[in-house]
Amino acid sequence: xKEDNRIIIPSSLxxxxxxxxxxxxxxxEQGINPxxxxxxxxSVTEVVTNAVCHGNKNDPHKKVFISLKIDKDQVTVKIVDQxxxxxxxxxxxxxxxxxxxxxxxxxxxxxxSLMDEVKxxxxxxxxxxxxxxKKLSEII
Amino acid sequence: xxLSSRELNDLVILEPKGKIMGGxxxxxxxxxxxxxxxxGKRKVVIDLAKVDWMNSTGLGIxxxxxxxxxxxxxxxxxxxVTGKIQSLLTITKLVTVFESxxxxxxxxASFK
Numbered sequence: 001x002k003e004d005n006r007i008i009i010p011s012s013l014x015x016x017x018x019x020x021x022x023x024x025x026x027x028x029e030q031g032i033n034p035x036x037x038x039x040x041x042x043s044v045t046e047v048v049t050n051a052v053c054h055g056n057k058n059d060p061h062k063k064v065f066i067s068l069k070i071d072k073d074q075v076t077v078k079i080v081d082q083x084x085x086x087x088x089x090x091x092x093x094x095x096x097x098x099x100x101x102x103x104x105x106x107x108x109x110x111x112x113s114l115m116d117e118v119k120x121x122x123x124x125x126x127x128x129x130x131x132x133x134k135k136l137s138e139i140i
Numbered sequence: 141x142x143l144s145s146r147e148l149n150d151l152v153i154l155e156p157k158g159k160i161m162g163g164x165x166x167x168x169x170x171x172x173x174x175x176x177x178x179x180g181k182r183k184v185v186i187d188l189a190k191v192d193w194m195n196s197t198g199l200g201i202x203x204x205x206x207x208x209x210x211x212x213x214x215x216x217x218x219x220x221v222t223g224k225i226q227s228l229l230t231i232t233k234l235v236t237v238f239e240s241x242x243x244x245x246x247x248x249a250s251f252k
Contacts, residue, residue, distance in 0.1 A: 038224050042193055042228075104196070104200055
């Protein structure tokens, strides 16, 4: 379901492309630098993937809510799932030599590298909220 | 992501296009690669010239291709890595894992 600056999807990665198109279209409408659009889009797809797979555990009855706030100086994206709570503190270090060839486990690390602020609000058994902030000072 | 491929003598060149982000993308390249391995192909170049960006799922797909080929005594090289992907490879240290070249020709010439 799409509203003005919000999209709600069922817990399936088949909707990931739809989320990306929604986010990129909204950012492009505001003339935001394509490189920043890509950073935000990559980060949103990472967090939505976690929300679907680790938060909602692919439960088709649960949804993921993505909302976008575009201000003059920053973009804020809020991603909320309805899962049991995803704890970002217990992640492996993807830069550790023994983890380099692992196929998964880099998502949160990449998001933290690309975004200016990343906040996790975990409510046990009541979902995870992730807030991403990207400053727009680099706009040309 | 869309995927096309071509063969150049004993070399396979995979040409993904668009964004690699997971969902249905996750199996397309893997399935195509296995088809070529089953045909006895062991030298593969992934040409990233037309990939806008990828997320960690995309990086996982590249790692899967690399390890699958190594397990079959094959080799994988990357060509035309675009700026956004290059920076992801750098921050994740995967730049130390993949061999990458500025063109498909250079990647092709690097095989023994």
